[in-house]
Amino acid sequence: MANLKIKIGNLQLKNPVMTASGTFGYGTEFSDFIDISRLGAIIVKGTTLNSRQGNPYPRMAETPSGMLNAVGLQNKGVDYFIKQIYPTIKDIDTNIIVNVSGSCVDDYVATAERVNSLSNIPAIELNISCPNVKQGGMAFGTSCKSAQTVISAVRKVYDKTLIVKLSPNVTDIAEIARAAEDAGADSISLINTLLGMAINSETRRPILSTITGGLSGAAVKPIALRMVWQVAKAVNIPVIGLGGIMNAADAIEFFLAGASAIQVGTANFVDPTITCQIIDGINDYLERHGYSSISEIISALEE
Amino acid sequence: MAIKKYISNLAVIQNTAINSQTHLLKLSSNSALPTIIPGQFAELRIDGTSDVFLRRPISVNFVDYTKNELWLLVQKVGKGTQKLCELRENDNLNLLFPLGNGFTLPGDFTQxxxxxxxxxxxxxxxxxxxxxxxxxxxxxxxxxxxxxxxxxxxxxxxxxxxxxxxxxxxxxxxxxxxxxxxxxxxxxxxxxxxxxxxxxxxxxxxxxxxxxxxxxxxLENTMACGIGACLCCVTNTVDGHKCVCSDGPVFNINDIKWNND
Missing domain, CATH: 3.40.50.80 (Nucleotide-binding domain of ferredoxin-NADP reductase (FNR) module)
Incomplete structure (x- = not known):
């Protein structure tokens, strides 16, 4: 058994496999299929200060090797999370990370502050990259200045590990990543979904109620891999790679490109047991290639 | 109340066209089938094509517990269901099941x-x-x-x-x-x-x-996960958006708020 342990900020992971926010519910949805405590971390659904109904149906369109979603951060708000959900998941033997979203800086700060008080939540992932909400979300992650404003404000009230999730819908991802690092991020995760669109030619209508939505799944992997590679070169904090990881070989590619950990997202919809298969597959790869630890393959791309 | 869900491979033992658009798939399980409630469904994995990325939700048509047979009625409405209708005897089909909440049976059987x-x-x-x-x-x-x-x-x-x-x-x-x-x-x-x-x-x-x-x-909204994780298949109810996959697919009519109502 190779050493799969990895550290992200002050966060100790038993292995580098996390679940991407919005694709794994609160974790317990998958416990009939896998032992969720085997995971390195579970990143729970995007949580906002106030309850959100999300966007109207239809919110999903299947696309070649992927899907578009426009869920729009449906959740019952941070106070509901703290009272109703946190007690049911806090003792799962893995890192439970809350994905924090908002529509203005004050909302991000207030939500992060409340989550900071939860002893069994060792980290947050600041979502400045949701493409499916009218206000905030991705708008914060597409300019260095607005990214820095929200990250610095959250940094002041949040003293545990702060991961910032970046949007791929930018011209220069490295520049945004450096801005996030300067503003106090402990780690960067990328990529969130790519803004896309689907049309039904028969009805001449958009398929999604919101017209545009976020593209995920196998189709986005080459873009995600390129961006992780660019960001890993640009910053000195650990990078968490995600985007179209469907199996262990995909995950290995992200480590080679510079990711210290990975998240599995849309693949959970295709196979709810895939995260555990990826953990085993990473171990097999390391053993097969004679590595004793996951850290040996991070940024080990031979260029 | 939560019913345990399984992921397993079932073998196709029969695929019969019952009209030009609809096939009856009879699947057989090696192990004993779990108790399934009418109205529950399965998410079927369709491999070998980039056009069909997600599973397809199909409701359980019939269960024969004595033979460990699960029947599915599949209508060709797109590429995924087309693939399902092309399955041959002895092909394996990967299922997540039983999913969702089924029909509530009457308490009074004289009804x-x-x-x-x-x-x-x-x-x-x-x-x-x-x-x-x-x-x-x-x-x-x-x-x-x-x-x-x-x-x-x-x-x-x-x-x-x-x-x-x-x-x-x-x-x-x-x-x-x-x-x-x-x-x-x-x-x-x-x-x-x-x-x-x-x-x-x-x-x-x-x-x-x-x-x-x-x-x-x-209800049969388009779905991704089938287990209440992705929140893609919601329908509007008196209590706000509910997942058709995990809160339904069966709803009491009084709880539904149809779109445009």
Missing amino acids: KVLLIGGGVGVAPLLFLAAELAKLNCCITILIGGRSADNLLLVNDFADYGKVYFTTEDGSAGERGYVTQHSILANEKFDKIYCCGPTPMMKAVGQYACQKNIDCQIS
């Missing part, structure tokens, strides 16, 4: 229940009829379709109760929609179970509300 199905929506009602028959309920079945060719499983339903039809073109049964059938005017029912196209379920729901009859419907 007169009416099952209303349209098109491929009859699928979960056959299994429901079989379970209701075990309870000795008095079952009436009303099936609607565009024409005689769209009336599915008519002979199978006849094993469990009296079957009536409507067709829009009048090629079988009474001409018109299910809600126009004379049985609704002539008989009184205590409970309605309905699955079919949305306009049919809306009309049946309206009828049930007017007559103050308890009515459950089964």
Whole structure:
């Protein structure tokens, strides 16, 4: 058994496999299929200060090797999370990370502050990259200045590990990543979904109620891999790679490109047991290639 | 109350076209099937094509526990269901099941229940009829379709109760929609179970509300995960957005707020 342990900020992971926010519910949805405590971390659904109904149906369109979603951060708000959900998941033997979203800086700060008080939540992932909400979300992650404003404000009230999730819908991802690092991020995760669109030619209508939505799944992997590679070169904090990881070989590619950990997202919809298969597959790869630890393959791309 | 879900491979033992658009797939499990409630569904994995990325949710049509057989009725509506209809004997099919909440069976078995199905929506009602028959309920079945060719499983339903039809073109049964059938005017029912196209379920729901009859419907929104994780398949209810996959697919008509209402 190779050493799969990895550290992200002050966060100790038993292995580098996390679940991407919005694709794994609160974790317990998958416990009939896998032992969720085997995971390195579970990143729970995007949580906002106030309850959100999300966007109207239809919110999903299947696309070649992927899907578009426009869920729009449906959740019952941070106070509901703290009272109703946190007690049911806090003792799962893995890192439970809350994905924090908002529509203005004050909302991000207030939500992060409340989550900071939860002893069994060792980290947050600041979502400045949701493409499916009218206000905030991705708008914060597409300019260095607005990214820095929200990250610095959250940094002041949040003293545990702060991961910032970046949007791929930018011209220069490295520049945004450096801005996030300067503003106090402990780690960067990328990529969130790519803004896309689907049309039904028969009805001449958009398929999604919101017209545009976020593209995920196998189709986005080459873009995600390129961006992780660019960001890993640009910053000195650990990078968490995600985007179209469907199996262990995909995950290995992200480590080679510079990711210290990975998240599995849309693949959970295709196979709810895939995260555990990826953990085993990473171990097999390391053993097969004679590595004793996951850290040996991070940024080990031979260029 | 949560019912344990499984991921397993089942073997295709029969694939029969029952009309030009619809196939009956009979699957067999090596191990004993778990208890499945009528109205629950399975998410089927379709491999080998980049066009079909996600699983396809298909409701359970029938369960034969003695043979460990699970039946699915699949209508070709797109590339995924087309692939399912092309499955051959001995092919393996990967299923997540049983998913969602099924129909609530009547507490009082002396009740007169009416099952209303349209098109491929009859699928979960056959299994429901079989379970209701075990309870000795008095079952009436009303099936609607565009024409005689769209009336599915008519002979199978006849094993469990009296079957009536409507067709829009009048090629079988009474001409018109299910809600126009004379049985609704002539008989009184205590409970309605309905699955079919949305306009049919809306009309049946309206009828049930007017007559103050308890009515459950089964929805079929497009889904990704099937287990309440992705929140893609929501329907609007009196309690806000609910996942069709995990809060449904069966809902009481009084809880549904149709879009544009």
